[in-house]
Amino acid sequence: MERRKTELTSRTLKTPKGTQDWFGLEVKLRKQIFQALSGVFECHGGQELGTPVFELRDILFSKYGEDSKLIYNLEDQGGEIYSLRYDLTVPFARWIAMKSNVTQVSRYHIAKVYRRDQPAMTRGRYREFYQCDFDIAGEYEPTIPDAEILLIATEAFQALGIKVTIKLNHRRILDGILAVAGVPDEKIRPVSSAVDKLDKVSWDEVRREMIEKKGLEDGVADEIGGFVRNRGDMRKMLTFLRSNSRLMENHDSQSGVEELNLLVSYLEAYDIADKVFFDLSLARGLDYYTGLIFEIVTALPDRTSTSESKTEEVQVGSIAAGGRYDNLVGMYGNRHVPCVRISFGFERIYTILDARRPKEKGGSQSGPEVDIDIVASGGKDDGLLLERMAYWGNSLRQPKLMQQFRAAGRVPITVILGPDELAAGNVRLKVARDKLSDAEGATETDREKNRGTIIPKDNLVVEVNRLLKQRRSGLLT
Amino acid sequence: MERRKTELTSRTLKTPKGTQDWFGLEVKLRKQIFQALSGVFECHGGQELGTPVFELRDILFSKYGEDSKLIYNLEDQGGEIYSLRYDLTVPFARWIAMKSNVTQVSRYHIAKVYRRDQPAMTRGRYREFYQCDFDIAGEYEPTIPDAEILLIATEAFQALGIKVTIKLNHRRILDGILAVAGVPDEKIRPVSSAVDKLDKVSWDEVRREMIEKKGLEDGVADEIGGFVRNRGDMRKMLTFLRSNSRLMENHDSQSGVEELNLLVSYLEAYDIADKVFFDLSLARGLDYYTGLIFEIVTALPDRTSTSESKTEEVQVGSIAAGGRYDNLVGMYGNRHVPCVRISFGFERIYTILDARRPKEKGGSQSGPEVDIDIVASGGKDDGLLLERMAYWGNSLRQPKLMQQFRAAGRVPITVILGPDELAAGNVRLKVARDKLSDAEGATETDREKNRGTIIPKDNLVVEVNRLLKQRRSGLLT
Numbered sequence: 001m002e003r004r005k006t007e008l009t010s011r012t013l014k015t016p017k018g019t020q021d022w023f024g025l026e027v028k029l030r031k032q033i034f035q036a037l038s039g040v041f042e043c044h045g046g047q048e049l050g051t052p053v054f055e056l057r058d059i060l061f062s063k064y065g066e067d068s069k070l071i072y073n074l075e076d077q078g079g080e081i082y083s084l085r086y087d088l089t090v091p092f093a094r095w096i097a098m099k100s101n102v103t104q105v106s107r108y109h110i111a112k113v114y115r116r117d118q119p120a121m122t123r124g125r126y127r128e129f130y131q132c133d134f135d136i137a138g139e140y141e142p143t144i145p146d147a148e149i150l151l152i153a154t155e156a157f158q159a160l161g162i163k164v165t166i167k168l169n170h171r172r173i174l175d176g177i178l179a180v181a182g183v184p185d186e187k188i189r190p191v192s193s194a195v196d197k198l199d200k201v202s203w204d205e206v207r208r209e210m211i212e213k214k215g216l217e218d219g220v221a222d223e224i225g226g227f228v229r230n231r232g233d234m235r236k237m238l239t240f241l242r243s244n245s246r247l248m249e250n251h252d253s254q255s256g257v258e259e260l261n262l263l264v265s266y267l268e269a270y271d272i273a274d275k276v277f278f279d280l281s282l283a284r285g286l287d288y289y290t291g292l293i294f295e296i297v298t299a300l301p302d303r304t305s306t307s308e309s310k311t312e313e314v315q316v317g318s319i320a321a322g323g324r325y326d327n328l329v330g331m332y333g334n335r336h337v338p339c340v341r342i343s344f345g346f347e348r349i350y351t352i353l354d355a356r357r358p359k360e361k362g363g364s365q366s367g368p369e370v371d372i373d374i375v376a377s378g379g380k381d382d383g384l385l386l387e388r389m390a391y392w393g394n395s396l397r398q399p400k401l402m403q404q405f406r407a408a409g410r411v412p413i414t415v416i417l418g419p420d421e422l423a424a425g426n427v428r429l430k431v432a433r434d435k436l437s438d439a440e441g442a443t444e445t446d447r448e449k450n451r452g453t454i455i456p457k458d459n460l461v462v463e464v465n466r467l468l469k470q471r472r473s474g475l476l477t
Numbered sequence: 478m479e480r481r482k483t484e485l486t487s488r489t490l491k492t493p494k495g496t497q498d499w500f501g502l503e504v505k506l507r508k509q510i511f512q513a514l515s516g517v518f519e520c521h522g523g524q525e526l527g528t529p530v531f532e533l534r535d536i537l538f539s540k541y542g543e544d545s546k547l548i549y550n551l552e553d554q555g556g557e558i559y560s561l562r563y564d565l566t567v568p569f570a571r572w573i574a575m576k577s578n579v580t581q582v583s584r585y586h587i588a589k590v591y592r593r594d595q596p597a598m599t600r601g602r603y604r605e606f607y608q609c610d611f612d613i614a615g616e617y618e619p620t621i622p623d624a625e626i627l628l629i630a631t632e633a634f635q636a637l638g639i640k641v642t643i644k645l646n647h648r649r650i651l652d653g654i655l656a657v658a659g660v661p662d663e664k665i666r667p668v669s670s671a672v673d674k675l676d677k678v679s680w681d682e683v684r685r686e687m688i689e690k691k692g693l694e695d696g697v698a699d700e701i702g703g704f705v706r707n708r709g710d711m712r713k714m715l716t717f718l719r720s721n722s723r724l725m726e727n728h729d730s731q732s733g734v735e736e737l738n739l740l741v742s743y744l745e746a747y748d749i750a751d752k753v754f755f756d757l758s759l760a761r762g763l764d765y766y767t768g769l770i771f772e773i774v775t776a777l778p779d780r781t782s783t784s785e786s787k788t789e790e791v792q793v794g795s796i797a798a799g800g801r802y803d804n805l806v807g808m809y810g811n812r813h814v815p816c817v818r819i820s821f822g823f824e825r826i827y828t829i830l831d832a833r834r835p836k837e838k839g840g841s842q843s844g845p846e847v848d849i850d851i852v853a854s855g856g857k858d859d860g861l862l863l864e865r866m867a868y869w870g871n872s873l874r875q876p877k878l879m880q881q882f883r884a885a886g887r888v889p890i891t892v893i894l895g896p897d898e899l900a901a902g903n904v905r906l907k908v909a910r911d912k913l914s915d916a917e918g919a920t921e922t923d924r925e926k927n928r929g930t931i932i933p934k935d936n937l938v939v940e941v942n943r944l945l946k947q948r949r950s951g952l953l954t
Contacts, residue, residue: 079494265863
């Protein structure tokens with residue numbers, strides 16, 4: 001075929017904005033994280049689901065509020081109209097709605113999602129990124145699944161070795177606060193968004209946004225501030241809320257407080273109540289949440305005070321988040337299936353764990369792991385090629401035996417083929433550390449010279465397997 | 478939040494055409510296949526690469542010939558223009574071209590690719606499907622990587638328990654045959670496509686297509702037929718080709734024959750030459766191949782004859798394919814990096830293995846695996862809830878201990894909490910098979926009644942772990 005040359009040069013070669021390649025050690029760390037998470041998920045009865053990377057566009061739209069503009073669309077090339085998935089929750093709700101025989105299920109899903117957001121890749125913020133989701137769907141006793149979701153969060157970050165705080169709130173409590181303060185229905189969601197910024201900007205700025213941009217009266221804004229600047233221990237916060245009789249007359253707030261009151265008793269039984277921090281300003285962007293909402297951060301905020309205190313918060317953003325969404329599945333059919341979810345932000349977790357990892361020479365370019373190499377005597381790479389291949393291809397075709405021509409790095413076991421030895425029906429077997437070169441029949445001289453051990457070639461496979469077993473058990477390094 | 482209702486009903490709920498969801502046992506089998514393949518890949522020094530699901534459109538276009546029309550495009554939403562990846566080879570070539578410090582690498586990649594093809598899902602043909610690719614890139618001694626790729630194929634299907642035949646050809650031999658027969662340069666690729674259909678349709682049909690659609694003279698078509706209807710043992714076929722002096726004067730054919738001659742000696746050394754079947758009609762669609770091309774089928778064609786014989790061919794299509802592509806990386810920059818690849822068609826492999834699997838009641842809906850359940854005495858689900866939670870959340874928070882409220886299926890170990898036992902500092906431990914209910918301190922009466930064993934609650938974690946260890950080692954089922 002003729003060699004064609006396109007206009008592309010190495011300058012224009014790149015991955016799409018906000019995306020990246022993964023290779024070598026990066027993939028290894030990624031797998032370790034996935035394994036830690038799926039291990040916890042499976043302990044909690046999670047079954048894995050996979051869905052297509054795109055969905056019918058109608059299924060995605062209207063579920064994300066303002067964020068819908070961040071959805072990637074596929075071109076109309078005739079036929080159905082698609083968009084890339086924005087999260088794993090909507091595909092899960094679509095799946096549940098299709099499976100009328102599934103009434104209760106715990107499913108997990110680890111896959112990439114897509115958002116046309118402003119990327120900040122050094123802080124682990126991408127346009128193509130992994131979500132690792134666990135959802136409990138179906139009717140259960142109130143807040144028991146919510147408590148299990150928070151237990152899963154705690155166990156997962158324990159497995160990952162990351163110290164976290166769970167910030168939680170209840171959407172109906174927040175809605176009730178805004179209603180009681182006098183915010184009209186149609187402004188509840190926009191005002192929530194303003195309140196949600198309290199973890200990043202000062203109260204004065206949030207207050208100004210509510211008054212100037214959302215058109216609230218000063219007194220309304222101040223009443224909201226009297227609530228949402230409070231945060232702290234769940235029991236203490238619940239007492240604070242219950243003490244406000246006007247708030248307790250609001251149906252939404254009252255049910256939210258009752259739910260959290262039940263939830264905290266379960267969290268105490270699980271012995272994880274001390275990981276939880278009740279923050280009335282937490283709103284979360286997604287439209288579909290209906291009850292508990294939470295996000296998980298690495299910092300440890302001051303838990304002793306119920307007043308505003310943000311000195312210890314970090315700027316990494318949340319590394320997991322979730323909440324209850326009871327109505328999403330119902331939007332796709334006639335079945336009401338209440339759900340609660342947690343979603344782990346893989347890239348941010350990766351960023352934290354990668355920063356801890358001792359950086360090796362060569363970084364992610366380090367070679368593959370090699371157990372065994374087969375060379376010709378004198379170390380020539382091109383000597384006795386067919387004979388060496390015969391060993392690779394046949395006798396030594398065993399899992400974990402390496403067959404490659406230039407081994408990267410130090411190889412623990414080397415088989416050396418020489419014309420004289422082969423003629424006598426022998427091969428030479430050399431182990432990287434001569435003190436462990438204890439192949440059957442080794443002579444002292446052989447060991448001292450570290451030239452390996454001569455063994456009958458018919459014993460090679462048995463002997464190599466013995467050495468590899470030793471190696472795996474830690475005797476040979 | 479108000480419950481909104483969209484126009485969607487369960488009728489319009491579906492996955493995009495040619496795509497599917499995966500759940501439960503399906504995901505398990507999928508993982509087993511991925512593990513078998515990646516195990517073989519890693520034995521051959523493969524390092525895993527991950528790339529974004531879409532690429533800059535310019536990078537994809539012009540690499541696939543006629544097939545380019547099957548590429549999914551993303552909508553132009555401002556900024557860069559993207560398309561979904563069509564295979565894993567072009568993203569790999571793009572990656573290598575970007576990594577100027579990588580001169581030799583064996584990489585594997587298991588991920589979904591996208592083709593707007595006519596789906597035939599019962600036969601494992603999808604629009605979103607997995608490819609499992611292993612590529613060797615860099616300068617090596619001639620055909621040594623090609624031989625290793627075929628060795629990997631053999632090992633992988635051995636690991637999967639699927640009997641296969643490798644059909645191979647060499648693009649330059651086929652190009653030479655067509656040139657020698659008198660096909661003009663610009664018709665070489667279209668005529669190749671016609672020839673490639675010989676495994677599905679009769680020679681007469683292929684001949685008619687070449688004459689009527691591609692405009693070849695009768696004599697040219699017949700001369701092509703004299704070559705491409707031959708297939709069989711590599712050594713025999715090479716002798717047949719070498720005996721044609723006109724063909725051997727063609728530079729392309731001659732180099733192709735020399736390469737395959739070297740390759741067969743390596744395949745013999747690997748003891749896999751008998752898996753290989755040389756088929757001069759094999760052309761493969763992709764434009765980027767430059768040398769060896771092969772595809773792997775489950776059928777065992779008649780290998781004794783060099784004449785046309787298709788009685789034993791199956792209609793499943795190929796389950797793996799690949800070949801040498803020496804110029805693709807060079808198209809992205811100034812570096813010449815020869816490569817050879819194998820791509821496993823996961824969905825077809827899955828279809829074969831899934832058909833073999835004994836079908837269980839409930840199919841893929843069977844529940845999660847559960848090691849342990851914690852219930853209140855009397856089996857009440859809502860009894861002693863906080864006490865049971867305290868065990869779930871704290872003492873028994875161990876990997877592989879299940880925490881869920883209604884265990885699906887039979888649970889090997891059950892912890893029973895009763896008010897009397899708890900008051901005395903005890904719990905009851907029950908193992909599914911009473912003959913193995915050998916917890917320390919069990920009385921004969923306990924065992925006989927299969928009501929479990931009373932043990933001090935402080936010993937619970939130790940005892941449960943002991944039983945689980947027994948279970949994992951196969952003593953307990």
